[in-house]
Amino acid sequence: MRSVHHLLPVWLCISIASIPLSAASSCPLPSDVRVLRNDLTMREVVNPSTNTITIQMNYQGETWLAFGVNPDGEMIGGDAIIGLPETGSVMQYDMRRESMRGVKEWTTQSLTNSSITQENGVTVLTFTMPLVNDNQHEILADGPNTFLYAYGYSNTLAVHKRAEHFRVRSALQSCVPATGLTTNYDGTTTDGTDAATSGFIDTSAPVATASPTSAATVKATGETSAPLSAAGPSASARDSYSAASSSSSSTSCALSSDAQTLMDGLTFKHVVNPDNAAITIELTYEGEAWLGFGVNPDGEMIGGDAVIGLPDTNSVMQYDMTGEGLDLVTPWSTQTLSETSIIQTDGVTILTYTMPLVNDNQNVIQASGPNTFIFAVGFDNTLNTHAIARSFTMEEALLTCDTASQSTPTTDNNSITGSSNGDNASTSAGSISDELARATRTKRLWMAHGLLLSVSWGILTPLAIGCSVLRRKQGGTWFVLHSSLNNLVFLTTTIGFAIAVYILGKEGDQHFSGERHNLLGLFVFLLLFVQVMSGWFRPKLPTHAAAARKTVVQPNEEEGEHVATDIVYANDQATAPKKSCLRLMFEMQHRILGLVLLILAWYQVHLGIELYEEEFTMNFNGKAIFFGVAFTITGLIILAKIALIVRNRRR
Numbered sequence: 001m002r003s004v005h006h007l008l009p010v011w012l013c014i015s016i017a018s019i020p021l022s023a024a025s026s027c028p029l030p031s032d033v034r035v036l037r038n039d040l041t042m043r044e045v046v047n048p049s050t051n052t053i054t055i056q057m058n059y060q061g062e063t064w065l066a067f068g069v070n071p072d073g074e075m076i077g078g079d080a081i082i083g084l085p086e087t088g089s090v091m092q093y094d095m096r097r098e099s100m101r102g103v104k105e106w107t108t109q110s111l112t113n114s115s116i117t118q119e120n121g122v123t124v125l126t127f128t129m130p131l132v133n134d135n136q137h138e139i140l141a142d143g144p145n146t147f148l149y150a151y152g153y154s155n156t157l158a159v160h161k162r163a164e165h166f167r168v169r170s171a172l173q174s175c176v177p178a179t180g181l182t183t184n185y186d187g188t189t190t191d192g193t194d195a196a197t198s199g200f201i202d203t204s205a206p207v208a209t210a211s212p213t214s215a216a217t218v219k220a221t222g223e224t225s226a227p228l229s230a231a232g233p234s235a236s237a238r239d240s241y242s243a244a245s246s247s248s249s250s251t252s253c254a255l256s257s258d259a260q261t262l263m264d265g266l267t268f269k270h271v272v273n274p275d276n277a278a279i280t281i282e283l284t285y286e287g288e289a290w291l292g293f294g295v296n297p298d299g300e301m302i303g304g305d306a307v308i309g310l311p312d313t314n315s316v317m318q319y320d321m322t323g324e325g326l327d328l329v330t331p332w333s334t335q336t337l338s339e340t341s342i343i344q345t346d347g348v349t350i351l352t353y354t355m356p357l358v359n360d361n362q363n364v365i366q367a368s369g370p371n372t373f374i375f376a377v378g379f380d381n382t383l384n385t386h387a388i389a390r391s392f393t394m395e396e397a398l399l400t401c402d403t404a405s406q407s408t409p410t411t412d413n414n415s416i417t418g419s420s421n422g423d424n425a426s427t428s429a430g431s432i433s434d435e436l437a438r439a440t441r442t443k444r445l446w447m448a449h450g451l452l453l454s455v456s457w458g459i460l461t462p463l464a465i466g467c468s469v470l471r472r473k474q475g476g477t478w479f480v481l482h483s484s485l486n487n488l489v490f491l492t493t494t495i496g497f498a499i500a501v502y503i504l505g506k507e508g509d510q511h512f513s514g515e516r517h518n519l520l521g522l523f524v525f526l527l528l529f530v531q532v533m534s535g536w537f538r539p540k541l542p543t544h545a546a547a548a549r550k551t552v553v554q555p556n557e558e559e560g561e562h563v564a565t566d567i568v569y570a571n572d573q574a575t576a577p578k579k580s581c582l583r584l585m586f587e588m589q590h591r592i593l594g595l596v597l598l599i600l601a602w603y604q605v606h607l608g609i610e611l612y613e614e615e616f617t618m619n620f621n622g623k624a625i626f627f628g629v630a631f632t633i634t635g636l637i638i639l640a641k642i643a644l645i646v647r648n649r650r651r
Helices: 002-017 235-246 432-469 471-507 516-536 561-566 581-615 622-650
Strands: 034-037 040-047 052-059 065-069 079-084 089-095 103-105 112-119 122-130 145-151 162-168 260-263 266-273 278-285 291-295 305-310 315-321 329-331 338-345 348-356 371-378 386-394 417-420 549-551 567-569
Touching (some): 052 065, 079 112, 079 122, 089 112, 260 386, 266 371, 291 348, 305 348, 315 338, 315 348, 432 471, 432 622, 471 516, 516 581, 581 622
Antiparallel strands (some): 040 052, 065 079, 065 145, 079 089, 145 162, 266 278, 278 348, 549 567
8 A cells, every 4th residue: 555655656757747738828819710712711729838729621523722921921931830631741832833843841840739620611721739849840939920821722732722822911820929918908018018010919000800601801910811803892892981081181381393203104292290290102103093002011912011002983092911812912900091083084094192101010111111002003994913013222311291392212223123924024115105005015915825726726626627537427528628718727826825934034934833734835836836846747548449439429529539438349349448557556546645735725725724814814704605615516516417427327
């Protein structure tokens, strides 16, 4: 009995030590979510006592998921956690290159409580990791952080279907503060310090909670919300912001009579009112289009705070630019603009507004400088992909009420950088009309590329195949039609392929890397080349026997080489000459490769239409039109073939 009493303290120590540390200091995930996309949400919680973060991603679909961090916002150079549902693997990786070979597992994994599950068509990735890992990017509890996410086409790890980055400027969500202090409703801790700078939740800008009826918007961190329609936010949404907008102080400062030329055809005026710490901005464009102006120290559109004016709806609102797609251009939950207007007169568009220099959790405009501003011009009045996007830096102090009438700061044209939706932009300001012409030309070239290949593979190719399938109905002309149509397909495809190579070369992109459409386009073109060359240099048919025969060729009709297949030999007079093995192999290869090419090309057109609609923010039902025409022609050919078979059997 004494020995048992001696062992009891040891047993208790072992039992206590065996309790997982995470259980003792775990933080439950909050109910609040960040809506990254309509089908993708994220929850996170930082545990100050263990200096760890727990993250959960929820995707409405079944695929592999990845989450990571990189201050540059790039996949390459980032630290990623990838979850593979088929194996249940959740591991940390270095993203060294774009290819799968460049995705390397960490030698020492630091994840805990990791899992990836799929249920009812939903994929959920969960893991806990230290905020700081040796020789890796640090996650800052107080912010700011730039995170990455990606997901694939299926559960198999391969090329991602989508990869984006987003910025969280404020403090991350946290559980019980490490010091045991509580956070008051006024945004301060019990010792009077600012909660936002103490690593706690920023109560002045709460994270929204998702509801079943609407996608939540995480405005505290500039995250994404429900998709924005091409026409901008709804009237009800604008009305809900009007109260906040009207509360902003107005400025009585007059704008300078002199304007800064950002580009030929685009000028900029401003004035700062020190009394209410507000700035008034006027952007004038010699043309008719939506306009955007904003600020971002990085000089990038993504991560910037922009004011966008839509002439058709007279909407002037503030937006977070958290990604390239329209669904990632989201209006602020609390608008701080006043004296807003966007007007169009005599072909000129003028955007005017007043806003505070400092807005909660947004980029600050420095009255004393320097500032990096961003601006964009659309193709027309409908909010979609910009025709031009630029940034410029003003090193000196901004004009104030007192100085606006005295002098105008100059903008060095060489500081204006960015891109148009076309060729590579020069680092000089240049002419906006030239840039718009270049962007419009690029858009038209992509349209020509798509139309050529759609007609080639949606109309010409099915007709060429139909000539072969229905050749007994056409007599000897089938081969002339079949060959001519195939040569036309090769010509139009080559022109369309050359247009794509030309555009990508002008834009400075790599021609055949990364994008699935680019790689598949090269593959289809090479297969088509093989198909055409094999047709041109095909093995010859055997010489006709001198025996009596009857052909189905009509008098005075040109006889093609393949008419030999339409010869009917009399059983009692002669036998048909046999084809060589090489000829038989060619005919089989020609048929199989032709069918494979048709299927791949249709899928390629499908991808191309998706890319065009996404790039230029259009939805013209291109896929419905293409496949409607292609399937109709194919269906008619099949019905005609069936009718021929039935008629021949009745004979």
